[in-house]
Amino acid sequence: MRDQTVGRADLRGDCGQCFGLCCVALPFAASADFAIDKQAGKPCPNLQGDHRCGIHADLRQKGFTGCTVYDCFGAGQKVSQVTFRGQDWRTASREHARRMFDVFPVVRQLHELLWYLNEALALPAARPVHADLRRALAETEGLTRQLPEQLAALDVGAHRQTVNVLLLKTSELVRAGTRGRKKDRRGADLIGARLKGADLRGANLRGAYLIAADLTGADLRGADLIGADLRDADLTDADLTGAFFLTQPQLNAARGSAGTRLPDSVTRPVHWTAQL
Known part of the structure; x- marks a missing residue:
């Protein structure tokens, strides 16, 4: 082929x-x-x-x-x-x-x-x-x-x-390139979790349920987000720089702000601006 x-x-x-x-x-x-x-x-x-x-x-x-x-x-x-x-x-x-x-x-x-x-x-x-x-x-x-x-x-x-x-x-x-202990929350039930300002650098969040989770100001740099459910998750001022396997549909389902830092692979949802 x-x-x-x-x-x-x-x-x-x-x-x-x-x-x-x-x-x-x-x-x-x-x-x-x-x-x-x-x-x-x-x-x-x-x-x-x-x-x-x-x-x-x-x-x-x-x-x-x-x-x-x-x-x-x-x-x-x-x-x-x-x-x-x-x-x-x-x-x-x-x-x-x-x-x-x-x-x-x-x-x-x-x-x-x-x-x-x-x-x-x-x-x-x-x-x-x-x-x-x-x-x-x-x-x-x-x-x-x-x-x-x-x-x-x-x-x-x-x-x-x-x-x-x-x-x-x-x-x-x-994720091996991220220093420090990296959290493994693969498939975890984090629905409505209070993760404001959480250090999730290099975390494994594959398939995690983050529905309505408070991720305000959280550090998600270098995190694996494949299949993570971000519906109504609050990403206000969160840092997703270098986060990978994040798709546009996942991001569109979440809430965020002008201060949310995103990887180059996705664009800031229009409705985030409408919420300001």
Whole structure:
């Protein structure tokens, strides 16, 4: 399989090149994140004929916060323009549309892995495993270009496990560069935890539940945040410089301020500014 690099621009959602797949393929239930129930494969009532959201500017106010913290990592445009070669599900056969909706979540998982692999390759401390990371990236990118029937049959969970071994090695190498004792809170229940000003430099926070945690002024430099649940976590004035495997959806789900210091891989959420 060819060695191919994947830039960050290819791993960000481009709604203009997508047929609104996340608004159709995925289900959601009425909750704090969504104002209504929607079945998988059924278009959201807010989806317009041009595949754009009719309430995009008011999603939070209309009760669709869940939409504002979602990112397909570029899978939408890949499935729309590459896998199905620009064929719109609205004009395709019912079977063709169903296959598109089945394939989209698979490619989304693969693109998320591409994001992590891309970031790992940008970390100098992970140089000892860069060759393995490049091979994994090329293999994963190749999988995203398979035919629809191949993608539908793909055991994406098994592939995630293989890639995760490399990401764990990357994490160990990067965090080893942080001096002092490093906290291991992998998968920890830190819901609502009072961590104001906490020293979490180089911490392992993989999969930690930090929902509504107070991380005001916390030092998260060099922390591994892969899969950490940051919904409503308060990152006001926290320092996430050098934190890695942090995705934009995670950050969008949290609260922060102009004083929150972020790694270059993400951007400051617009709603943080609106809260000031």
